[in-house]
Amino acid sequence: MAQDRVEAVERALTVLEAFDSPQEHFTLAELAQATGYYKSTLLRLLGSLTRFDYVQRDEQGRWHLGHAPVRLARRHLPGRHLATRIQPLLVRLSADSGETAALLEGEDGMVECRLVTLPDAALRHDLRPGDRWAAAADDPRPLLAGGVMVCQPLPGDAIEPPMWLALSGPAGRLDPQQANRLLADAMASLAVGPPRETGP
Known part of the structure; x- marks a missing residue:
């Protein structure tokens, strides 16, 4: 139902879904292409996901899954x-x-x-x-x-x-x-x- 949807949560989950791919590391541009979100929106979402260790950023600025999904699994x-x-x-x-x-x-x-x-x-x-x-x-x-x-x-x-x-x-x-x-x-x-x- 429409009233059960939380747009920010669904956007964050859409970002996580992008990592369900043989590709392990993504640039911001690649994530923008995969999700259809603006880079500014992605950076805010990735910031929250990073704080909870769902994603991490490496020294080259690329993004990959963090430890939280594995820990939960x-x-x-x-x-x-x-x-x-x-x-x-x-x-x-x-x-x-x-x-x-x-x-x-x-x-x-x-x-x-x-x-x-x-x-x-x-x-x-x-x-x-x-x-x-x-x-x-x-x-x-x-x-x-x-x-x-x-x-x-x-x-x-x-x-x-x-x-x-x-x-x-x-x-x-x-x-x-x-x-x-x-x-x-x-x-x-x-x-x-x-x-x-x-x-x-």
């Missing part, structure tokens, strides 16, 4: 296809190891637990989806007092945030060599993919 669970493939693996890993099995994702110096299966043991690494911690880009493991985590990276491309399969638990109980073997088997089953259905 990460509030959601992994896609259904990914969860359908990974969650059964986590259940099996947890059952075979007796430890916590998780899917981790890293970006911008932070790691987040996306999916997890906990063992029945009372003494365990209580990890929950949405738990986050600071970590190095190539080592997602958190500091665990009296505990250990073993990780193996999932294959992916340079555009996607890195992901790892992980097993974690008490240091005296979790055998890193066994954990690495179990994770390697899980990775191999992922590489093979789900079994194909055959006809009668």
